[in-house]
Amino acid sequence: MEGDTLGYSLFWDEAINQLRSEISEQEFSMWFSGMSYVGCNEEAITVSVPSYFYRDQVKQRYLTRIEEKLQELSGRNFSLDFEIRPARQSEKPVPTQPTTQPKQNAKRGKPHPELRPEYTFENFVIGENNSFAANAAMAIARNPGTGYNPCLVYGGVGLGKTHLVQSIGNSVHHEFRDLKVVYVTAENFTNEFIRSIREKKMHQFKNKYRYADVLLIDDIHFLQKKTETQEELFHTFNALYDANKQMVFTCDRPVSELRELADRLRSRFERGLNVDLQPPSYETRFAILKKKMEAAGVQIPEEVISLISANVTTNVRDLESALTKLIAYAELVNKNITLDIAKQQLKDVFSNPKQSNISIDLIQRQVAEYFGLSTNDLKGKKRTQVITFPRQLAMYITREITEYSTTEVGLEFGGRDHTTVMHACQRIESRMRTDATLEPTIQNIIRTIKEKSAR
Ligand code: ADP
Ligand code: MG
Numbered sequence: 122m123e124g125d126t127l128g129y130s131l132f133w134d135e136a137i138n139q140l141r142s143e144i145s146e147q148e149f150s151m152w153f154s155g156m157s158y159v160g161c162n163e164e165a166i167t168v169s170v171p172s173y174f175y176r177d178q179v180k181q182r183y184l185t186r187i188e189e190k191l192q193e194l195s196g197r198n199f200s201l202d203f204e205i206r207p208a209r210q211s212e213k214p215v216p217t218q219p220t221t222q223p224k225q226n227a228k229r230g231k232p233h234p235e236l237r238p239e240y241t242f243e244n245f246v247i248g249e250n251n252s253f254a255a256n257a258a259m260a261i262a263r264n265p266g267t268g269y270n271p272c273l274v275y276g277g278v279g280l281g282k283t284h285l286v287q288s289i290g291n292s293v294h295h296e297f298r299d300l301k302v303v304y305v306t307a308e309n310f311t312n313e314f315i316r317s318i319r320e321k322k323m324h325q326f327k328n329k330y331r332y333a334d335v336l337l338i339d340d341i342h343f344l345q346k347k348t349e350t351q352e353e354l355f356h357t358f359n360a361l362y363d364a365n366k367q368m369v370f371t372c373d374r375p376v377s378e379l380r381e382l383a384d385r386l387r388s389r390f391e392r393g394l395n396v397d398l399q400p401p402s403y404e405t406r407f408a409i410l411k412k413k414m415e416a417a418g419v420q421i422p423e424e425v426i427s428l429i430s431a432n433v434t435t436n437v438r439d440l441e442s443a444l445t446k447l448i449a450y451a452e453l454v455n456k457n458i459t460l461d462i463a464k465q466q467l468k469d470v471f472s473n474p475k476q477s478n479i480s481i482d483l484i485q486r487q488v489a490e491y492f493g494l495s496t497n498d499l500k501g502k503k504r505t506q507v508i509t510f511p512r513q514l515a516m517y518i519t520r521e522i523t524e525y526s527t528t529e530v531g532l533e534f535g536g537r538d539h540t541t542v543m544h545a546c547q548r549i550e551s552r553m554r555t556d557a558t559l560e561p562t563i564q565n566i567i568r569t570i571k572e573k574s575a576r
């Protein structure tokens with residue numbers, strides 16, 4: 122290898138720059154930030170990458186384009202050679218894809234106490250809605266701490282965030298036995314932190330989190346307003362980051378949309394790779410149902426699967442619960458599942474799904490418009506009856522048709538306390554009992570909201 126003596130690295134730099142302008146920044150950072158130029162000779166340019174997985178992905182996605190660019194720029198035919206960098210000392214040879222069913226847990230060593238064993242990559246169906254996040258997660262699992270660090274996965278309720286980060290945890294736990302994987306929800310992190318202060322066991326808390334090799338924190342939107350926990354996480358983050366330990370976070374929205382989060386923590390979350398999960402398409406919903414059905418060991422006619430796929434459009438959790446409901450019924454009455462039974466049993470599910478991908482913002486806009494107010498009125502401090510009632514109604518509707526918690530709803534309504542939201546819902550419910558016109562009004566508004574949110 123001649124290093125840079127031929128000056129061909131210029132061609133390489135330029136080719137990569139061109140490619141960068143053609144793909145998204147996210148994609149670029151995903152596949153090229155972990156790659157470095159090694160050297161070249163007359164025929165080939167050599168780069169190094171962190172893993173075989175990474176090499177194969179880059180080859181599949183970009184090899185032709187890069188080689189074409191190199192040829193245009195230099196007038197010669199360069200091929201691109203890949204070297205795999207030894208990532209860390211404890212790394213074992215890259216595991217090959219399991220060829221058998223992932224039922225071999227007994228052979229794979231002890232399950233991880235904080236992770237659900239069924240949350241694995243093998244059980245995660247990849248579709249166009251999640252392939253980017255899934256590929257990033259798999260790359261991380263093969264080479265924790267070396268490439269995409271930190272990684273933040275965001276997306277609405279029931280779209281697979283927890284499944285995906287736990288898959289990373291399970292995979293690392295089984296493939297790299299000497300690495301310590303720690304999984305925690307932001308809520309439990311907060312509770313443990315508070316308890317450790319109260320019981321004067323801070324060092325125990327710090328030991329747990331600062332000696333993790335892979336730290337997975339689920340649902341960081343929960344940290345909003347928890348200033349001291351944020352501060353603690355900030356220090357944990359820095360300690361792990363400096364030690365090249367892998368961190369993966371999940372959030373129900375892009376970090377930029379989180380309120381009540383310290384800027385320095387926000388910028389840490391945004392530092393690495395941010396990937397999103399979208400609701401699955403019809404085809405992916407169908408594939409997910411088939412997989413779940415096989416896992417459950419039941420037979421369900423294709424027409425029933427397509428019926429469910431067509432009608433449950435919100436997220437994977439709703440899809441699963443429709444299927445579970447159907448299976449439970451069939452077992453209970455000891456009947457085969459037919460199209461008629463499915464239609465009958467899932468009537469309610471189809472007509473009134475919790476439309477969890479509806480945004481609070483949309484609800485606020487709709488309610489405000491209905492009452493001739495602005496969304497700022499709903500979020501603001503004024504307590505005149507003209508505003509209070511619509512505000513309470515908007516909170517009530519949010520609780521009815523989304524899965525946001527009272528805490529989250531409170532935050533979105535001008536940083537109000539969760540008890541305020543609970544109180545608002547009670548007020549509306551008691552008014553409905555005395556005022557018969559209210560219920561149809563509410564249904565009317567909900568219908569408009571759902572229509573607007575269905576793309
Ligand atoms: P989130 O954490 O985003 O709310 P979860 O990870 O809890 O969502 O997913 C909800 C349910 O849907 C889980 O049971 C999970 O296994 C399942 N699920 C989500 N995405 C997929 C997928 N792509 N393939 C298979 N199952 C999925
Ligand atoms: Mg989750």
